Amino acid sequence: MERVGHFFDDIGLIRIGSSYAADIDFLIILVLVVVGVWFLAAEFVFMYFIVKFREKPGRRADYIDGTNKRHKRWITYPHLAVLVFDVLIVVVSFKVWHKIKIDLPENPDAVIRVIGQQWAWTFQHPGADAELDTPDDIFTIDELHVENGKLYHFKLEALDVLHSFSVPVWRIKQDAIPGRSITGWFQPTMIGEFDVQCTEICGFGHGVMAGKVMVEDPATHSAWIEANTPALLAE
Amino acid sequence: MAEPAVAVMAHHEEEDHGHHGPGGWLKYLWSTDHKVIAMQYMFTGMFMALIGGFMAYVFRMQLAFPGINVPGFGMVSPGEYNALVTNHGTLMIFWVAMPVLLAAFGNYLIPLMVGADDMVFPKINRLSFQIFFLSTIVILASLVVEGGGFAGAWTAYPPLSANETYNLTPLGSTLWVVGVGLEFVAFLLGGINFITTLMNSRAPGMRAFDVPIVVWMIVVASILFMLSVGPLLAGAIMLIFDQTLGTGFFDPATGGDPILWQHLFWFFGHPEVYVVLLPAIGVVAEIITTFARKKLFGYRIVIFTIVATGVLSFFVWAHHQFIAGIDPRMANIFTITTLLISVPIAEMCFVYIATLYGGSIRLTTPMLWALAFIAEFLIGGVTGIFLGAAGADIYFHDTYFVLAHFHYTFFPIAIIGTFAAFTYWFPKMFGKMMDERLGKWHFWLTIIPFNFIFIPLFVLGMGGQHRRIYNYAHFPELAIPWFQNMRIVATVSLLVMLAAQLIFFYNCYKSWRRGRKAPMNPWKANSLEWTTQSPPPHGNWRPDELPVVYRGPYEYSVPDRDDDYWPQNEPDSRGSR
Numbered sequence A: 001m002e003r004v005g006h007f008f009d010d011i012g013l014i015r016i017g018s019s020y021a022a023d024i025d026f027l028i029i030l031v032l033v034v035v036g037v038w039f040l041a042a043e044f045v046f047m048y049f050i051v052k053f054r055e056k057p058g059r060r061a062d063y064i065d066g067t068n069k070r071h072k073r074w075i076t077y078p079h080l081a082v083l084v085f086d087v088l089i090v091v092v093s094f095k096v097w098h099k100i101k102i103d104l105p106e107n108p109d110a111v112i113r114v115i116g117q118q119w120a121w122t123f124q125h126p127g128a129d130a131e132l133d134t135p136d137d138i139f140t141i142d143e144l145h146v147e148n149g150k151l152y153h154f155k156l157e158a159l160d161v162l163h164s165f166s167v168p169v170w171r172i173k174q175d176a177i178p179g180r181s182i183t184g185w186f187q188p189t190m191i192g193e194f195d196v197q198c199t200e201i202c203g204f205g206h207g208v209m210a211g212k213v214m215v216e217d218p219a220t221h222s223a224w225i226e227a228n229t230p231a232l233l234a235e
Numbered sequence B: 001m002a003e004p005a006v007a008v009m010a011h012h013e014e015e016d017h018g019h020h021g022p023g024g025w026l027k028y029l030w031s032t033d034h035k036v037i038a039m040q041y042m043f044t045g046m047f048m049a050l051i052g053g054f055m056a057y058v059f060r061m062q063l064a065f066p067g068i069n070v071p072g073f074g075m076v077s078p079g080e081y082n083a084l085v086t087n088h089g090t091l092m093i094f095w096v097a098m099p100v101l102l103a104a105f106g107n108y109l110i111p112l113m114v115g116a117d118d119m120v121f122p123k124i125n126r127l128s129f130q131i132f133f134l135s136t137i138v139i140l141a142s143l144v145v146e147g148g149g150f151a152g153a154w155t156a157y158p159p160l161s162a163n164e165t166y167n168l169t170p171l172g173s174t175l176w177v178v179g180v181g182l183e184f185v186a187f188l189l190g191g192i193n194f195i196t197t198l199m200n201s202r203a204p205g206m207r208a209f210d211v212p213i214v215v216w217m218i219v220v221a222s223i224l225f226m227l228s229v230g231p232l233l234a235g236a237i238m239l240i241f242d243q244t245l246g247t248g249f250f251d252p253a254t255g256g257d258p259i260l261w262q263h264l265f266w267f268f269g270h271p272e273v274y275v276v277l278l279p280a281i282g283v284v285a286e287i288i289t290t291f292a293r294k295k296l297f298g299y300r301i302v303i304f305t306i307v308a309t310g311v312l313s314f315f316v317w318a319h320h321q322f323i324a325g326i327d328p329r330m331a332n333i334f335t336i337t338t339l340l341i342s343v344p345i346a347e348m349c350f351v352y353i354a355t356l357y358g359g360s361i362r363l364t365t366p367m368l369w370a371l372a373f374i375a376e377f378l379i380g381g382v383t384g385i386f387l388g389a390a391g392a393d394i395y396f397h398d399t400y401f402v403l404a405h406f407h408y409t410f411f412p413i414a415i416i417g418t419f420a421a422f423t424y425w426f427p428k429m430f431g432k433m434m435d436e437r438l439g440k441w442h443f444w445l446t447i448i449p450f451n452f453i454f455i456p457l458f459v460l461g462m463g464g465q466h467r468r469i470y471n472y473a474h475f476p477e478l479a480i481p482w483f484q485n486m487r488i489v490a491t492v493s494l495l496v497m498l499a500a501q502l503i504f505f506y507n508c509y510k511s512w513r514r515g516r517k518a519p520m521n522p523w524k525a526n527s528l529e530w531t532t533q534s535p536p537p538h539g540n541w542r543p544d545e546l547p548v549v550y551r552g553p554y555e556y557s558v559p560d561r562d563d564d565y566w567p568q569n570e571p572d573s574r575g576s577r
């Protein structure tokens, strides 16, 4: 069961890089299986009818108008089944949605700020004191540094137009809106360097609004913090 | 402002009517005949489809071969790429799908199918086309003005769309909104006619449940359009004010709210999907019953499902905004309504498949198109479930998965549905039979490449490829070679598909010039348009021959009759043994 959510990772399509990525993938697989079966059945019956009921000399079509109970069953039963499957999908979708977008896990290890503007991402890291909005905060452009396994909250903002913060391997995506600060969370589980995208069209340079996130082991991460702490404070 | 001039002209035409009016093409331009107006909409729509298709060709070439000098266009800059994508979407929805499916076929078919000599308000009908024509000029002009065409996506989210310092296209974006606004006005006027004509001009004897499904569909679509477009029209005017007068309705810097636009847009935008879908599924109903020689399975089920779909379609709009900053708890409600809407749509598919059961199926070209519609639309339908489930949409939102999903709905609607309708009613519209052999070549060379365009795009979307990006080289995870190969497959398939359209135009030309003359009722179909000459004369029937209706439109293969069809206007006494 656990493995199911890792299917897309296993086939090399998209890696799993956060604590909730596999939940989303599990939901996708569930939908894939449920609607896939329906889809194949419908297409099969459809093609079969086309072949089976091709016109033949001397055979006349049946006169069926679909008001007969016996015939109507062929519509009502599948349609009730669709409803049942819809409920199943809704339930799992709710669980995933709540986990990622509603239930904000408490006591994060750190809070970061992500700011979108035409056409770059600014990342504000809490720095050595692990507190955001203090003088030792580290600002970077298009490069986010986080420590593997730690729980992060982010505050997402925009300066001019809409942008959308997306890291595909984390399965995270949230629009950034000027004038608002939107809070969310993530917990990286894979070390490496990954794409940050802007997924909301934001003008001329939308296509080049690319960033990276560096997920580092604890030692590398503290070394990075040390090396980048604003000079005047390090004295 | 154009209106007084139009009204004056309308007066003239009135006086000239039936005598020797303005000759030549002027007469054509001022005609109030619903069939002429239908043709005007159809040819404008097809012309715009060529432009929209050309845009797709240009940006697909850029994606497959980044930096290439695209033949017929040149190098594509990031700004041009955005403008091409934006206007491709805008044209395809507002200047292709709507004018062809709703306006052209609505105009052509409604009076003929309900047995009327014309629309109830012929002059409003003409005004509708004239405003549409004006809107066409405005939107085309917006592409070539200084600064370039609007490039903020067809959804035109502010603040980007509202402020020229952000979008860098001061003229283009204002003309874009004006063009779209005028287009809405044109369709509001058209809708009035569709609804009143169905209500008031039905042939004697035609009860509500004797009306062909396609007419119901077009009328319900018009009602959905009318109910949903108002807020967006208001929004469009606010947007124009933001752009030109410096108001700040959508600009948070001056206390406005950009999300408001999203609600106005999608409150219209989602029903709009059904506005174009319904006429297409109506067309399919007519064609499959004719060529399967079958009564429609559950006429009333279909009527009830479209009404259910129509009502539900007003309560799903925020599924486009799950991650757009709305209250996340709202997503739950919209997930439920969105998945609920799958029920009537699935039911509709079942009805159509069930209609084939026990039929005597003839695979003519229109029938192939109609069947392909069902087969392909199913893919669009089932992939929508992935996106309606908010949890999965976190990942899919604004990826090529969404893009491929909605092209699997829009392409069947706007392209497959149009070809189905066009080839089915071509004998009626032009009085000639089309070449079946060419028609089938055209069919297969469109359908097969279509799937090879968009299936790779599903895979790319699953792999995390996001939309409206002119070059994926900036994203290492998306720049891998096998992803690039998928992009090339999609683009090459598009080239094949576009080339195959030459067959279609050649077929039209050849059939029109040298085709076999079409009889009144070449497909042995039941509905009223087949009871008059091909093409129908002005007034549709001779005044003393207006049809009277005795039964519903789908009485095929009725037992104990010699013929396997039973035209709606045939009195009961004749023909039954």
Ligand code: HEM
Residues within 6 Å of the ligand: B053, B056, B059, B060, B085, B086, B088, B089, B090, B092, B093, B096, B097, B152, B153, B154, B155, B403, B407, B410, B411, B414, B415, B453, B467, B468, B469, B470, B494
């Ligand atoms: C002729 C075949 C077509 C091809 C190859 C095609 C291809 C594409 C592609 C690749 C994009 C996305 C570009 C990007 O995001 O970078 C796109 C966008 C779009 N297409 Fe098509 N398309 C076709 C036909 C249609 C039709 C028939 C419709 C609707 C009736 C349509 C409606 C749209 C819309 C609404 C968008 C979104 C525009 C936006 O992002 O603002 N397309 N198309």
Ligand SMILES: [Cu+2]
Residues within 6 Å of the ligand: A163, A164, A198, A199, A200, A201, A202, A203, A205, A206, A207, A209
């Ligand atoms: Cu962007």
Ligand SMILES: [Cu+2]
Residues within 6 Å of the ligand: B269, B270, B273, B316, B317, B319, B320
């Ligand atoms: Cu929608």
